[in-house]
Amino acid sequence: xxxxxxxxxxxxxxxxxxxxxxxxxxxxxxxxVPGDGKYTSEVMIIAEAPGKEEDESGKPFVGSAGRFLNxxxxxxxxxxxxxxxxxxxxxxxxxxxxxKKLEVDTCTSNYLxxxxxxxxxxxxxxxxxxxxxxxxxxxxxxxxxxxxxERDGRKFLVGYHPAVRxxxxxxxxxxxxxxxxxxxxxxxxxx
Ligand code: URA
Numbered sequence: 001x002x003x004x005x006x007x008x009x010x011x012x013x014x015x016x017x018x019x020x021x022x023x024x025x026x027x028x029x030x031x032x033v034p035g036d037g038k039y040t041s042e043v044m045i046i047a048e049a050p051g052k053e054e055d056e057s058g059k060p061f062v063g064s065a066g067r068f069l070n071x072x073x074x075x076x077x078x079x080x081x082x083x084x085x086x087x088x089x090x091x092x093x094x095x096x097x098x099x100k101k102l103e104v105d106t107c108t109s110n111y112l113x114x115x116x117x118x119x120x121x122x123x124x125x126x127x128x129x130x131x132x133x134x135x136x137x138x139x140x141x142x143x144x145x146x147x148x149x150e151r152d153g154r155k156f157l158v159g160y161h162p163a164v165r166x167x168x169x170x171x172x173x174x175x176x177x178x179x180x181x182x183x184x185x186x187x188x189x190x191x
Contacts, residue, residue, distance in 0.1 A: 006118045007039050013111055013118075017090045018058075023106040025091035025099075031058035035086030035115065042189055043182075044121035045085045046112070047161060048130040049099050055092035060085045065163040072162065072176055076183040084119045088112060088131050104134055122189055124154055125182050128161030145178060148185060157182055 003011070014034035020026055033050040036059055053063030061069050061080070073080055089099040089107045099107075112134075116124070126132045129141055136156055138144040144158035159178030164171040 006120075010039050010115065010118050013114060017111055020090070020110070022110060023091075023103045025089065025093060025103055028094050029091040030055050032090045033058055033060050033087060033092075034090055034111075035084060036060050037081060037084040039084065039119060041082060041084045041119060042122045043083045043125070043186060044116065044119050044123075045083050045125045045127065046116075046131045046135065047085075047087050047127040049087050049089040049096075050092040051096055051163075052092070060087060061162075064166065065161070068162045068165055068172075068175070072179045075176060076179050078179070078183055078186070084115075084121070086112065086115060088134050099130060104130065108134055122154060123157070123182075123185055125157045125159060125178075127159050128163075132158045145174075146181065155185060157185060 017032045017034040020032060026032070031054075033054050047061070047065075050060065051063045051065060053066075054060055060066070070080065089103050090111060091107075093099050093103070124135070126135055132138050132141055132144055136144065136149060136151065136158065138158065141158055141160055145160070149156040149158070157178070159182070160171055160175050162175050165175060
């Protein structure tokens, strides 16, 4: 079947991301990571930036954080192929440092914000402080998690980044709570 105009534009953005040199992160990356999943999904997941294994493969959430994400999703019965998953910044920052303002601003103004408009999800889950700050302007995950935030005709949820579990094991349970809320909100979309 012929691709829609939106799908063709999403492909075009992915191709541009792959060869992007608009901010300094391109110099140290192996593969840029445009995102993965269903272009027509009602649900979009946005995290921080690719890590080592994502940088090697060009796919989001294939490393240890991704394995924990899959485990959490298994517990909810949700499947990651049902979502469109991407990151605030599409190239791995050296040693996984937090992306800098210039990197975030460049990447979101050229790619992320248009990806959101094109996928046009009804529900967006923001994982971690960088995504939550960038998309909603909130100061921290704690300020916003556990509730639905309505903005620009969409619903947003903020949750801990799955990688927090690797340095604070107790937060693994919070990640599970965040995805339980995601599941509840997905069910509400169907009503
Ligand atoms: N962490 C992220 O924020 N994104 C990925 O794709 C992998 C790890």
